Amino acid sequence: MALTPQQLERHKRHILLKEIGGPGVQKLLDARVSIIGAGALGGPCAMYLAAAGVGEIELWDSDIVDRSNLQRQVQFTEQDVGQSKTARLASRLKAAAPDCRVIERNRRWNEACKLSGSILIDATDNFETRFALNQAAHALGRYLVSGAATRWSGQVSVFASGVRKGAPCYQCFVPGMPPEAEACEDVGVVGPVTGIVASHMALETLKLITGAGRPLIGQIGIVDGLTGITRTVKLNQDTDCPVCSA
Known part of the structure; x- marks a missing residue:
């Protein structure tokens, strides 16, 4: 389907990129992603994906906006406090990108829930959900x-064990529940770092959809906000992994 004049104007900066061009924009318009978590990572990530023209975004989150979120969840305002995160984020996405179909799932995702996206985005803050999402991505043959x-x-990666033979999954990286797992509500997090990670998550998703560049498959991108240093480390498949090596 040919792009409309409005779409050509909106996406011309991407069309100018040889790695994306008109065909890549069309792939974005046809794409469906599921974002689990509408907070400091999922919110900005969703905003970039909607602005880039992703056709459908499914949002999963059961939380309401809290005033303590506003330091890092820049998709929300003071007027959103006390309201559903998915509802307020969906409204923001629709206003910014009317062509984007937004599916609100105002509930916490679990392994019994179906996911509409062909790419899954883990923007959660607990290991139980991360492990379950990893298992779902592997079983469904979808990128995570x-x-x-x-x-x-912060850190970001693309796990593709269900898509590419020999690619590691999340549990190759984190084999089990860390004994001293920390939540940002307990130890704090600086706002711009969440923005950097969220933007990188959106970038990896755009690369997967359009085929541009080389996604972070088999690599972990690490950001150190105090030094400004970013680096990548290689991650191999764990031959004893109960998810992807079974």
Whole structure:
């Protein structure tokens, strides 16, 4: 389907990029993603994806906006406090990108819930959900874009064990529940680091959809906010992994 004049104007900066062009924009318009978590990672990530022309975004989150969120969840305002995160984020996305179909799931995702996206985005803050999402992505043969941030650091990766033979999954990276797992509400997190991670998650998703560049499959991108240093480390498949090596 040919792009409309409005779409050509809106996406011309992407069309000018040889790695995306008109065909890549069309792929974005046809794409469906599921974002689990509408907070500091999922919110900005969703905003970038909607602005880029992603055709359908499914949002999962059961929380309401709290005033303590506003330091890092820049998709919300003071007027949103006390309201559903998915509802307020969906309204923001529709206003910014009317062509984007937004599906609100005002509930916490679990393994019994179906996911509409062909790409899954893990923007959660607990390991139980991360492990379940990883298992779902592997079983369904879908890419899993994963990000996390705490204190002054963050990380992002693409897990593709269900798509590419020999690719590691999230549980190759984190085999089990860390004994001293920390939540940002307990230890704090600097706002811009969550923005950096969220933007990188959106970037990896755009690369997967359009085929541009080389996604972070088999690699973990690490951000150190205190030093400004970013680096990548290689991640191999764990031959004893109960998810992807069974």
